[in-house]
Amino acid sequence: MASHIEWELYRSFLAVLTEGSLSAAARALGIAQPTVGRHVAALERALGMPLFTRSQTGLSPLESASSLRPLAEAMRSAAAALERAAASQGAGVRGVVRVTASEVIGVEVLPPIIAGLREAHRDLRIELVLSNRMQDLLQREADIAVRMVRPDQKALIARRIGRIEVGLHARRQYLERHGTPESAADLEAHTLIGFDQPSAFVRAAARSISLQREAFALRADSDLAQLALIRCGAGVGFCQVPIARREGLVRVLARRFRLSLDTWIVMHEDLRNSARCRVTFDALAEGLRAHLAQVASG
Amino acid sequence: MASHIEWELYRSFLAVLTEGSLSAAARALGIAQPTVGRHVAALERALGMPLFTRSQTGLSPLESASSLRPLAEAMRSAAAALERAAASQGAGVRGVVRVTASEVIGVEVLPPIIAGLREAHRDLRIELVLSNRMQDLLQREADIAVRMVRPDQKALIARRIGRIEVGLHARRQYLERHGTPESAADLEAHTLIGFDQPSAFVRAAARSISLQREAFALRADSDLAQLALIRCGAGVGFCQVPIARREGLVRVLARRFRLSLDTWIVMHEDLRNSARCRVTFDALAEGLRAHLAQVASG
DNA sequence: GCGAAGCCATGCAGAACTGTATAGCGGATC
DNA sequence: GATCCGCTATACAGTTCTGCATGGCTTCGC
Numbered sequence: 001m002a003s004h005i006e007w008e009l010y011r012s013f014l015a016v017l018t019e020g021s022l023s024a025a026a027r028a029l030g031i032a033q034p035t036v037g038r039h040v041a042a043l044e045r046a047l048g049m050p051l052f053t054r055s056q057t058g059l060s061p062l063e064s065a066s067s068l069r070p071l072a073e074a075m076r077s078a079a080a081a082l083e084r085a086a087a088s089q090g091a092g093v094r095g096v097v098r099v100t101a102s103e104v105i106g107v108e109v110l111p112p113i114i115a116g117l118r119e120a121h122r123d124l125r126i127e128l129v130l131s132n133r134m135q136d137l138l139q140r141e142a143d144i145a146v147r148m149v150r151p152d153q154k155a156l157i158a159r160r161i162g163r164i165e166v167g168l169h170a171r172r173q174y175l176e177r178h179g180t181p182e183s184a185a186d187l188e189a190h191t192l193i194g195f196d197q198p199s200a201f202v203r204a205a206a207r208s209i210s211l212q213r214e215a216f217a218l219r220a221d222s223d224l225a226q227l228a229l230i231r232c233g234a235g236v237g238f239c240q241v242p243i244a245r246r247e248g249l250v251r252v253l254a255r256r257f258r259l260s261l262d263t264w265i266v267m268h269e270d271l272r273n274s275a276r277c278r279v280t281f282d283a284l285a286e287g288l289r290a291h292l293a294q295v296a297s298g
Numbered sequence: 299m300a301s302h303i304e305w306e307l308y309r310s311f312l313a314v315l316t317e318g319s320l321s322a323a324a325r326a327l328g329i330a331q332p333t334v335g336r337h338v339a340a341l342e343r344a345l346g347m348p349l350f351t352r353s354q355t356g357l358s359p360l361e362s363a364s365s366l367r368p369l370a371e372a373m374r375s376a377a378a379a380l381e382r383a384a385a386s387q388g389a390g391v392r393g394v395v396r397v398t399a400s401e402v403i404g405v406e407v408l409p410p411i412i413a414g415l416r417e418a419h420r421d422l423r424i425e426l427v428l429s430n431r432m433q434d435l436l437q438r439e440a441d442i443a444v445r446m447v448r449p450d451q452k453a454l455i456a457r458r459i460g461r462i463e464v465g466l467h468a469r470r471q472y473l474e475r476h477g478t479p480e481s482a483a484d485l486e487a488h489t490l491i492g493f494d495q496p497s498a499f500v501r502a503a504a505r506s507i508s509l510q511r512e513a514f515a516l517r518a519d520s521d522l523a524q525l526a527l528i529r530c531g532a533g534v535g536f537c538q539v540p541i542a543r544r545e546g547l548v549r550v551l552a553r554r555f556r557l558s559l560d561t562w563i564v565m566h567e568d569l570r571n572s573a574r575c576r577v578t579f580d581a582l583a584e585g586l587r588a589h590l591a592q593v594a595s596g
Numbered sequence: 597g598c599g600a601a602g603c604c605a606t607g608c609a610g611a612a613c614t615g616t617a618t619a620g621c622g623g624a625t626c
Numbered sequence: 627g628a629t630c631c632g633c634t635a636t637a638c639a640g641t642t643c644t645g646c647a648t649g650g651c652t653t654c655g656c
């Protein structure tokens with residue numbers, strides 16, 4: 001037997017959850033505030049439990065509502081993906097593709113690739129979602145992901161790009177002023193740029209190269225901020241070798257500090273027959289390969 | 299900006315897709331046929347493309363509709379999971395838990411475990427989904443899965459049960475009549491029971507023990523059918539050792555033919571705080587462990 | 597301490613949607 | 627070849643739902 005809870009109620013429910021009030025949710029959905037209120041009331045009646053505590057400042061979710069949130073978000077993601085898929089039907093490469101990548105890749109590497117892609121396909125739209133968390137694809141938050149770990153889910157199509165090397169770099173002017181470190185011990189005299197709150201990957205990496213959080217004189221969680229600091233000569237820090245080459249940064253202690261990120265492009269297999277996704281997938285693969293190849297020739 | 303396609307339309311769309319006609323979809327949804335027709339028309343208008351070709355025998359989906367189906371199903375799964383989660387809110391162990399497992403496990407092993415669980419928690423409802431495909435959990439088609447492969451997805455909570463051994467077995471009466479094979483070559487004189495269309499696992503297993511499809515005199519894709527054939531003395535076939543012990547089946551060529559299935563119980567991490575899922579998870583783990591331990595003592 | 601802004605709840609008129617009934621068509625069955 | 631069954635499409639009446647306007651409340655800023 002099919003349940004008789006209207007899906008429309010879930011949408012209002014989620015909007016209230018994210019916006020924090022009936023009025024704000026109504027604005028976001030483009031409907032009237034009393035309507036949202038009635039939807040929430042109807043959902044509470046249908047589920048047989050209260051979901052929010054009303055107040056004059058808005059609605060605050062009860063635990064019950066919070067626990068339902070991930071599922072409502074899954075519905076929204078699927079609905080959004082469905083619209084993207086529908087908008088791209090028909091012949092030719094057209095419609096919207098959502099691409100997710102890390103901040104560094106998304107800012108430093110992807111833009112020229114995407115620009116070229118757009119040049120070839122004028123009806124293609126790209127949405128770039130930069131995030132370091134990577135639980136996106138199966139939730140349909142994005143169509144294609146550039147990831148630094150081998151994907152292990154069966155339902156995904158993956159193509160390996162190769163290993164992006166990461167090393168310690170500094171600006172030439174900085175090294176001319178402070179000298180070039182020749183050993184790990186020399187680093188103590190330098191301004192080290194590193195993480196503040198380490199992510200899982202960074203923790204593992206830091207262990208493998210034996211650098212502790214305390215070693216860093218300049219700390220920033222944002223990889224982009226770290227890169228900007230290195231680039232303007234603030235000190236010595238980690239960045240991807242291909243980017244460093246392009247920027248004319250000088251690598252130091254290459255033998256001692258060497259990490260590499262296995263890079264993959266991943267797509268949900270449901271999108272295999274989507275022209276826009278295939279084209280984007282291939283363009284990203286080719287562009288990233290060229291980006292990596294730059295190291296060998298540069 | 300939020301899209302303004304009503305989620306309710308997707309539900310009617312999916313019902314038409316699965317039922318094959320407006321009338322049948324209307325019956326399944328408990329609404330009137332013209333309403334479903336209007337929903338589909340509204341969705342086609344909203345998406346700007348036709349989705350079905352109308353005929354007097356029903357609606358047949360166009361390619362565009364078929365390609366959107368997985369996403370609509372994702373929405374339905376999430377909606378169903380949301381209702382399950384909501385129904386189980388509150389103190390105590392209550393509500394519905396959907397458990398998925400292979401056919402053999404679901405029929406031969408789980409029933410007594412579930413019966414005991416129900417004895418302890420009268421307000422608990424269990425839905426058993428038997429299927430050999432295992433892409434269920436992340437799509438929220440089930441809450442808990444019993445699987446034969448190590449789960450590799452981060453968002454899942456997994457507990458390893460152990461290895462279930464699989465071996466060649468026959469009924470005692472069969473062996474008394476046809477003799478007990480002492481070598482792999484002896485098997486040629488026996489009625490071998492095996493697969494028809496091999497699944498991925500079976501292919502790998504068959505390779506490892508060097509048995510080809512042609513070797514089987516009785517073929518059935520259903521593991522349950524194979525088990526039933528062995529059980530009634532029709533021939534020699536593969537089945538799980540703990541089940542064979544319980545049934546009094548005799549293992550043959552134990553040294554030569556030996557496989558084992560690594561067994562896991564898996565749950566989405568979102569359900570960690572759900573009492574009903576935790577209890578079911580633990581009961582399944584304990585029951586399956588006991589089932590395996592039977593081998594040692596039996 | 598006072599006004600402005602934001603919020604929720606309610607009454608009411610209008611719009612939108614739903615359900616019932618029916619006509620028309622095609623395929624299956626005897 | 628006639629009948630029955632199931633399907634879609636349309637007309638129409640009723641109900642439901644939505645949006646607007648308003649009242650009452652709290653919080654924030656001056």
